[in-house]
Amino acid sequence: MSTPAATVSAAAAPAESSGPTVAGKALVIGIVGLVLTALGVLVSGAEKAAMSYLVGITFWTAIAIGMLLLVLIHHIVDASWSVVIRRQFEHGFVAFKWLALLFLPLALTPFLGHGDLVWPWMNADHVIHGGHTVGHDPLYIKKSGFLNTNMFLGVTFVSFLLWMWVSARLRKASFSQDVDGDVKWTYMNRKTAAFGLPIAAFSLTAIAIFWVKSLEYHWFSTMYGVWFFANCVRGALCCGVFIMVWLYRRGDFRGILNPNHWHSIGMLMLAFTVFWAYVTFSQYFLIWNANVPEETFWYNLRELNHDGSTNQWWYVGLVILFGHFFVPFFALLSYRFKVTPHIIRRIALWNLTIILVDMCYNILPALKDSHEDSLPFFSLHLLWVLTSVVGVGGVCVWAYLRSLPTTKLIPIRDPRIGESLTHHE
Amino acid sequence: MAAQPHGLIATFETTPDLYHAAEQVRDAGYRHWDCITPFPVHGLDKAMGLKRSIVPRISLAGGITGFITGMTLIWWTGEVDYPLIVGGKPMFSPMFAFPVSYELTILFTAFATIIGMLVVNGLPRHYHPVLKYDHIVRGMDDTFFIVIESRDPRFNLANTKALLEKAGGKAITELEP
Numbered sequence: 376m377s378t379p380a381a382t383v384s385a386a387a388a389p390a391e392s393s394g395p396t397v398a399g400k401a402l403v404i405g406i407v408g409l410v411l412t413a414l415g416v417l418v419s420g421a422e423k424a425a426m427s428y429l430v431g432i433t434f435w436t437a438i439a440i441g442m443l444l445l446v447l448i449h450h451i452v453d454a455s456w457s458v459v460i461r462r463q464f465e466h467g468f469v470a471f472k473w474l475a476l477l478f479l480p481l482a483l484t485p486f487l488g489h490g491d492l493v494w495p496w497m498n499a500d501h502v503i504h505g506g507h508t509v510g511h512d513p514l515y516i517k518k519s520g521f522l523n524t525n526m527f528l529g530v531t532f533v534s535f536l537l538w539m540w541v542s543a544r545l546r547k548a549s550f551s552q553d554v555d556g557d558v559k560w561t562y563m564n565r566k567t568a569a570f571g572l573p574i575a576a577f578s579l580t581a582i583a584i585f586w587v588k589s590l591e592y593h594w595f596s597t598m599y600g601v602w603f604f605a606n607c608v609r610g611a612l613c614c615g616v617f618i619m620v621w622l623y624r625r626g627d628f629r630g631i632l633n634p635n636h637w638h639s640i641g642m643l644m645l646a647f648t649v650f651w652a653y654v655t656f657s658q659y660f661l662i663w664n665a666n667v668p669e670e671t672f673w674y675n676l677r678e679l680n681h682d683g684s685t686n687q688w689w690y691v692g693l694v695i696l697f698g699h700f701f702v703p704f705f706a707l708l709s710y711r712f713k714v715t716p717h718i719i720r721r722i723a724l725w726n727l728t729i730i731l732v733d734m735c736y737n738i739l740p741a742l743k744d745s746h747e748d749s750l751p752f753f754s755l756h757l758l759w760v761l762t763s764v765v766g767v768g769g770v771c772v773w774a775y776l777r778s779l780p781t782t783k784l785i786p787i788r789d790p791r792i793g794e795s796l797t798h799h800e
Numbered sequence: 801m802a803a804q805p806h807g808l809i810a811t812f813e814t815t816p817d818l819y820h821a822a823e824q825v826r827d828a829g830y831r832h833w834d835c836i837t838p839f840p841v842h843g844l845d846k847a848m849g850l851k852r853s854i855v856p857r858i859s860l861a862g863g864i865t866g867f868i869t870g871m872t873l874i875w876w877t878g879e880v881d882y883p884l885i886v887g888g889k890p891m892f893s894p895m896f897a898f899p900v901s902y903e904l905t906i907l908f909t910a911f912a913t914i915i916g917m918l919v920v921n922g923l924p925r926h927y928h929p930v931l932k933y934d935h936i937v938r939g940m941d942d943t944f945f946i947v948i949e950s951r952d953p954r955f956n957l958a959n960t961k962a963l964l965e966k967a968g969g970k971a972i973t974e975l976e977p
Contacts, residue, residue: 656898660895660896660899664887664889664895664896666887666888708856710852710856799842800842800843
């Protein structure tokens with residue numbers, strides 16, 4: 376058993392800076408990624424580059440939202456074991472303002488050219504399948520009160536603002552408690568969590584609908600926000616594992632983490648694997664069962680070409696089915712896999728990769744060829760997906776690393792820190 | 801010949817006493833022995849040298865059985881025993897068999913877990929020789945006990961008694977069979 380007193384005094388020092396070098400490297404890698412994505416505009420054209428960039432932005436925004444959700448859930452249920460890793464998620468929150476900045480190019484697309492560079496409904500003259508235009512499409516007209524450029528920009532802007540505000544409150548209370556140890560900060564966080572959770576739930580649903588689902592605005596799915604939520608939390612848990620292993624190997628977390636912390640975060644990963652599968656299967660199953668053309672076309676695009684031949688997205692779908700559910704599910708059933716840092720880190724890396732594939736599956740088939748078939752998964756623009764993931768990710772990691780040394784490694788004066796340090800021991 | 805006692809019981813006053821005594825009994829190589837505590841003691845399983853429970857494996861077996869049962873049920877009723885076209889769907893598809901399989905996976909996992917836990921623990925049990933020991937009720941209040949059973953191959957009345965004494969056990973008593 377570790378002795379809380381000794382550990383806390385060791386952790387009382389500010390978290391060791393990883394030095395300007397690591398953060399600086401992340402920033403350089405990020406900028407290189409973003410520059411390469413910008414060059415993608417010249418190589419593949421603005422539409423494909425922008426769509427690929429949307430994948431990168433959505434991927435990292437999902438992870439940041441997931442971190443916000445995990446901290447909010449931690450406070451609302453008054454959790455104890457996760458106190459020692461909560462601080463790392465709080466550092467992750469700083470990504471929001473940079474993500475908002477990085478979203479700007481996409482927010483400008485409604486004002487470029489015809490405005491339909493990414494989202495077709497932003498241009499009333501956009502020709503849709505069958506020769507009609509968006510402006511004459513009853514399905515658009517009925518939705519236009521919600522689905523218009525002003526709403527899109529307003530919701531995006533307000534969502535980023537709300538995420539920054541809620542996360543700033545959580546950070547302030549948590550960091551202030553390090554200094555004065557006042558329990559009022561814990562109560563403040565609990566209140567923030569009480570209103571922050573509905574805010575996060577509504578905003579992430581709105582973002583999932585506007586950014587991703589509206590790419591095929593004919594489509595209906597009431598599961599969509601929940602699907603996005605599941606990926607948000609899964610992504611955040613995997614990043615959490617990554618950070619835990621990194622800080623453990625570097626020595627910061629030695630004497631703080633015990634096998635039960637790994638076990639607990641592993642169990643959450645398992646739970647959200649099942650949850651993701653439940654939601655994603657339900658969406659597919661209901662559409663398959665009802666067999667209504669307004670809904671099935673979305674999956675048809677991801678399975679078949681117009682001549683009935685199977686396209687690449689069919690196989691991507693199978694990769695998601697097995698890779699995003701069966702593989703992590705069976706791997707995470709094992710106690711040994713969950714408590715062995717290098718194995719759970721591998722599972723986390725695997726999950727993050729498949730979350731990216733899942734984002735691609737939901738976004739990229741909106742790019743079509745002259746037959747209205749989705750462009751294949753292995754196209755040149757997949758390269759711009761990777762550069763934007765690296766680009767946006769580099770900036771997010773840099774922001775995290777800059778925040779890391781500014782506070783203590785763990786919330787040393789949290790009322791539940793002792794419980795967390797001796798989790799199940 | 802006097803009947804072999806069920807085993808030896810020793811009393812301990814505090815959790816650390818019990819914990820360290822358990823380590824000594826573990827290191828002496830005993831297998832048929834147990835600790836009796838009024839509340840769960842974290843880390844005692846380690847001090848006793850207990851391995852992780854096999855109940856999760858029983859749960860997994862139950863889950864797999866449930867899944868196969870669900871799939872087989874829908875396939876047998878819909879494809880073999882009473883084929884009926886519903887909503888233009890195939891006679892059998894894992895798609896619509898999935899909700900049933902999934903529910904049965906959970907149900908059978910729950911049954912397997914509960915029953916597996918009871919079987920592994922040897923429950924329900926209406927009688928146990930330690931219940932004859934007068935002071936055993938204090939094991940539900942403020943006292944800790946270690947029982948070493950005589951069926952253990954290493955059990956030897958004198959040596960085992962010495963071990964428990966050395967480990968700090970008080971009031972070492974032979975239990976009636």
